[in-house]
Amino acid sequence: MRLTLILLLAMLFSSCERLLFQDDMSSIDPFENFDYLWNEVDQKYSYFELKNINWDSIRVEYFSKLYSEMPEDSLFKVLASMLVELRDDHTNLVSPFNISMYNVEFLGPQNFNFRIIKEHYLGSNIQYTGSLVHGFLHNNNIGYIRYASFTNGLSDRDLTYVLDIYKNTNGLILDLRSNGGGSIFNVPQLLARFVDSKQLVGYFRTRNGISHSDFCDKESFYVTPFSGMRYQKPVMILIDRGSYSATTFFALATKAIPNLILVGDTTGGGGGLPNGGQLPNGWTYRFSIGQLLDIHENNYAEEGVPPEIAVNFDWNNMAVDEIIERAVVEINSMTK
């Protein structure tokens, strides 16, 4: 009997986590999910003030579109439309049946067609090394390197191999057009090949309070030179509206490095590092929680980093890439 009592006590102590935990918050109720998402964005999104967004009035507008028992796809449309008001491609709502996007690349013309480059510029000399596609241009005086996505890993071995091939050229063209970003780790890794001393290239600050203007102290963004193979001659960085997120980070950093010159169109932006989270109904989301600033603390990266040399593609001539042509002219003029 006494033993049974001990066992009962043991069971009592061993099953009371429900009493200790807060209530289960899982829910498919549209109002609860709306409130959860709206509050998360309100408390952590980083660009309300820069973009002059009145989040309270947006709540009123979209809350009025909710109703009990509304189908999940209708709720998705309401929540997705609310997030599009942030004008930010780092903001997405992800459900099993759809993903919301702002599509910042449509704000500018398309400026990239890789077939033209492969067919009319690189030809049979094209080489694929890891995540880099490259070849010689202009009588082997200029090297062309295409890095399609910062999502693709960059190894030191591959970078050293590729840069060694073009070490005797007059200049390089690094093509980051339509590079939608990826891992920020790859940004300083690539930049480290083009600097010869540790360089401050920007700042980053992160939201740290419930007020829309609450940010922590800015953190310095440095690039340290790679100890091995580096390239110190002119490098033209090709960008366009499809160059987003990590590519915008890269483009902004080049503003502080004299031998790197941006050619093409303004990047798509995406200067805010996105977070990640989940709603009570299981859908996931992300939005920007920080701000990238240049070395003068200017806050324009979210709207896009402008090029030093603005050039657009001419789609009437499908044998010429005007942006590459302009970059070649620039390298030649710098080496005369």
Next chain:
Amino acid sequence: MKTINTNRLLFRTVLFFVFVCFLDFHVFPQRQEELKHDSITKHEKPVKPPKYSLSSSGFASFTYRDFATSPLFYRGPSMRFSYGNLRIDERIDQMWFIDFGGGAAFAKIPKSSYLQSYTTAFFLRGELYFHLLYDIKRLSNSFCNVKFGGSGAYFANVRYNESLGNNGIGVDNIFNLMFAMKASKDISRKTEKTRNWLFIEKVLKPKKRTLCFQVNTGILNFNYRPGYAYSYSGELNGNDTNPIGWFFQDYKWAMNGWRLSTKLNFTSYLSNGNARQFAYVWDAVGAPGRDSGFEMATHRLQITILFNTK
């Protein structure tokens, strides 16, 4: 840092002592004569308690919720392995162990009438644990040995949930200094017994066995958890980034929360001095942190081999 919620602390302490008193006056009738007989007098030469090396493995059911990233509970199975040391007799119980394990957890998502969402997290967990308990003579008697003391534990829970993007990796560091109470009951088979199961007759030889129940409750609870934004830009500095610094960038210390764990174990001693132990362990933790809370509970079935080393 936030201060401890004194009311909660007081409540837990009172609850604990009520439990101990309940054991004292209701479950185990006191017999002062036996207490006197059991206690060690000044003239007796103390005998060193036997020492065991522990090796455990077990299955656990794991539940957690990290409010910084999701309001949903994640549940799943995990495997756990431990190695440690135990010194135990009727007067003292001293134990430490290192525990590690891992598993997968699935979000408890409400049923969808459209397309069902699924999200999965993977986790690794490591724990260091120590306790030192002493016999409380006023509470111990021939029926039960009660020990009381303190314990300390630190665990790190590393989580990876791809669907949470840049918030996909989180580390929960929890430190607890706890009150610990252990009640042990000797359920040894003193005489040989014969049992008949169907037509099979089996002779059960005398055997030393114990049944123990231990409660640990957190008194000082610390946690080291991600900051307000959860994700930070440490990776920007690339090859200058210290991996540890990047991992714990803007993590914040907080002294708050609670921890409650219980262990019910049955130990059967072998003739060579070693022993086997079967245990059910329940462990629950709450860490409000500075910005957003974390809750976790595990239910574990564990088998331990105790190697007598002295």
